Amino acid sequence: MQAMVMIDKLVVCGVGLIGGSFALALRRAGLVRRIVGLGRSPASLARAVALGVIDKAAAGWADALDGADFVLLATPVGQMDAVMAAMAPHLAPRTVVTDAGSTKRDVIEAIYRHLPDHLPYVVPAHPIAGAECSGVEASFAGLYDGRKVVVTPLPENEPEAVLRVREAWEACGALMHEMPPQEHDRVFAAVSHLPHLLAFGLVHDLAGRSNAEQLFGYAASGFRDFTRIAGSHPEMWRDICIANRQALLGELDQYLAELAQLRALLLSGDGDRLEQLFGEARRARNAWAEQFSTAANAVPTPE
Amino acid sequence: MQAMVMIDKLVVCGVGLIGGSFALALRRAGLVRRIVGLGRSPASLARAVALGVIDKAAAGWADALDGADFVLLATPVGQMDAVMAAMAPHLAPRTVVTDAGSTKRDVIEAIYRHLPDHLPYVVPAHPIAGAECSGVEASFAGLYDGRKVVVTPLPENEPEAVLRVREAWEACGALMHEMPPQEHDRVFAAVSHLPHLLAFGLVHDLAGRSNAEQLFGYAASGFRDFTRIAGSHPEMWRDICIANRQALLGELDQYLAELAQLRALLLSGDGDRLEQLFGEARRARNAWAEQFSTAANAVPTPE
Known part of the structure; x- marks a missing residue:
């Protein structure tokens, strides 16, 4: 070089x-x-x-x-x-x-x-x-x-x-x-912007409850990790969400369809398909996490 | 004692x-x-x-x-x-x-x-x-x-x-x-079972895309933490979701209402209210995380 x-x-x-x-x-x-x-x-x-x-x-x-x-x-x-x-x-x-x-x-x-x-x-x-x-x-x-x-x-x-x-x-x-910019914005809507929106939304939802203190009192390490990105900078994320809202709305709607599917499985008590879906998610997540953690970019995130 | x-x-x-x-x-x-x-x-x-x-x-x-x-x-x-x-x-x-x-x-x-x-x-x-x-x-x-x-x-x-x-x-x-059992099941539906469902759902959603490999290739530490619980045991979580589906459906529906609100803010491009909502979430999350990390139960979660 x-x-x-x-x-x-x-x-x-x-x-x-x-x-x-x-x-x-x-x-x-x-x-x-x-x-x-x-x-x-x-x-x-x-x-x-x-x-x-x-x-x-x-x-x-x-x-x-x-x-x-x-x-x-x-x-x-x-x-x-x-x-x-x-x-x-x-x-x-x-x-x-x-x-x-x-x-x-x-x-x-x-x-x-x-x-x-x-x-x-x-x-x-x-x-x-x-x-x-x-x-x-x-x-x-x-x-x-x-x-x-x-x-x-x-x-x-x-x-x-x-x-x-x-x-x-x-x-x-x-x-x-x-990468072309359009592709960039679609990719990051899916793997970054949507997760941030979902995490902000969950914490906002729970924080507004009358028993918020009790709820947070029993939240554990799974909740900590899931909501870590809800500690991100509000103005920065407002700007990102507004700037990329077209792609983000597309991702949100796909996710809402996924949640509708999960909701239907819960309603009908379809344990077999729930387990299958969870298993597919687990395999995909663990395969990714393994690659990610062995990659050089697995720098620990500060709490 | x-x-x-x-x-x-x-x-x-x-x-x-x-x-x-x-x-x-x-x-x-x-x-x-x-x-x-x-x-x-x-x-x-x-x-x-x-x-x-x-x-x-x-x-x-x-x-x-x-x-x-x-x-x-x-x-x-x-x-x-x-x-x-x-x-x-x-x-x-x-x-x-x-x-x-x-x-x-x-x-x-x-x-x-x-x-x-x-x-x-x-x-x-x-x-x-x-x-x-x-x-x-x-x-x-x-x-x-x-x-x-x-x-x-x-x-x-x-x-x-x-x-x-x-x-x-x-x-x-x-x-x-x-705690009374009903209360237990409502609290954990909110702070544990719902987040697991959401994380499984997101990974399942993305893993099913034609460009899944590209998406996961650009997922970073925020995604890693958000989806960590999607690495959980499928059968265990099938059982939990089915056993507690009444409370979980209630939590899911409240969360869907939150997402509908976020969707409306995105659609209308209402940056002020988005920022306000993100700010409230961030404050609640950080206040909780501070207590959590100083509490004795902040044992690091293995990847």
């Missing part, structure tokens, strides 16, 4: 778990000279400086993009539109821009809307890394070790720009994959 | 994770002289002997109950009926019998049906301990350390018998709770 080109000035917009860990991982790799941060919360940026995640908070986009050669947009996807609109006037033609949004079609729409003159150098991507903990305090250099990053390049992308984005993530320890 | 009465001969029917761990925990406590096992699989009983979990496999109920002073029924709840029918003719009047069934109303119905002359000494109970791994190979003495055990005594129970059951579980390291 060719040595990666050094990043002279990295701009991270949204210095939370995802953006902060990207900065720390590139520092660990020794591949970045200066890192400036942008974000909504001055207090959070000050903590990012204090923690050594970024060198300084930029005064604004003009300041941030002055001399920048690489930009990571790591805000909740609902902010991408405003962020791109704000950065557009100050963006140099050959500054590489990428994002870490969990949805891709909406981010790409925002790119075409706000950065039409920069399409060769704006490369959409999505790191698959858990985000139950949020904020710069939770960031760490090893977050992306062995994790997948999906790049969904634009037809207009310069190969050189795609390569720089891939190399930056690889330097963070990630394994690179490529 | 008074010293617990020694168990001279313990009978474990169903020597899997639950029954085997009970045997090992009582051995650890030095409170049992002999342990005999019964079960459907001679091979599994032979392994239980080889592993030192039980001293020997009984030839049948007559042999097992001869001189027995304590019996734990740790089979899937669907077998309780047949098990009690088989043991009834051989059961001495003052042998203490308890069970480890995850549902209580059906087990109690079986007790009244098959052991009407033994009601003073048959004490229903339910240890709240994870069972993603099953089989005697997974059993260990520390399974119940700090875990809750819910006793649902019969009105006919002798206080002495209830006390012996409580003491045996306490000797295993468990924390004792008491």
Whole structure:
């Protein structure tokens, strides 16, 4: 592998778990000279400086993009539109821009809307890394070790720009994959967005009961694991659900059909078919879990 | 606390994770002289002997109950009926019998049906301990350390018998709770049986897709935790779902109403209310998880 080109000035917009860990991982790799941060919360940026995640908070986009050669947009996807609109006037033609949004079609729409003159150098991507903990305090250099990053390049992308984005993530320890954005959004609606919705829904359902305290008092480790993703960041997940609601509604409806089937089996007391269905699920889940736990990406999730 | 009465001969029917761990925990406590096992699989009983979990496999109920002073029924709840029918003719009047069934109303119905002359000494109970791994190979003495055990005594129970059951579980390291059986079954339908059904359903749904391999290929740690309980024992969960289907259907219907609400919010693109709902869920989940993880019962779940 060719040595990666050094990043002279990295701009991270949204210095939370995802953006902060990207900065720390590139520092660990020794591949970045200066890192400036942008974000909504001055207090959070000050903590990012204090923690050594970024060198300084930029005064604004003009300041941030002055001399920048690489930009990571790591805000909740609902902010991408405003962020791109704000950065557009100050963006140099050959500054590489990428994002870490969990949805891709909406981010790409925002790119075409706000950065039409920069399409060769704006490369959409999505790191698959858990985000139950949020904020710069939770960031760490090893977050992306062995994790997948999906790049969904634009037809207009310069190969050189795609390569720089891939190399930056690889330097963070990630394994690179490529996929069309529509496919990306359908896949993650199924294996990520829907489970989050279901977990939020169950906890919300139980928390609203008059005997909620009793219920939670008897919940055990199975419940803990099942609902772990309900501890995720509400704004981030609001944005994901809204941005990807078309695919998510499709997944939800398929799942509702599955639940209707389970409901019918319960109603008729059909133990044989329930056991068969549970057995099929168990085999599929255990086969997957075995592969997953032996894969490099089985980094333990913090509680 | 008074010293617990020694168990001279313990009978474990169903020597899997639950029954085997009970045997090992009582051995650890030095409170049992002999342990005999019964079960459907001679091979599994032979392994239980080889592993030192039980001293020997009984030839049948007559042999097992001869001189027995304590019996734990740790089979899937669907077998309780047949098990009690088989043991009834051989059961001495003052042998203490308890069970480890995850549902209580059906087990109690079986007790009244098959052991009407033994009601003073048959004490229903339910240890709240994870069972993603099953089989005697997974059993260990520390399974119940700090875990809750819910006793649902019969009105006919002798206080002495209830006390012996409580003491045996306490000797295993468990924390004792008491609850009416109907309440027990409603609580666990909500916090245990429904989540299992939902997790089995999601994995079954995805595993049946034409692109299942791709979907599982991008599933990450959030999916792993959400579906961990879909690795549970199909027969055990068939029995639980059938035995407790009345309460479970009630919980499923409440959850379907929650999903209908979420679906409407997605359809209308109501990000504000989605975020509010996610935020409420997150707060409730994190408050619970904090208590849970500081409680003694936060024993790590094996993958």
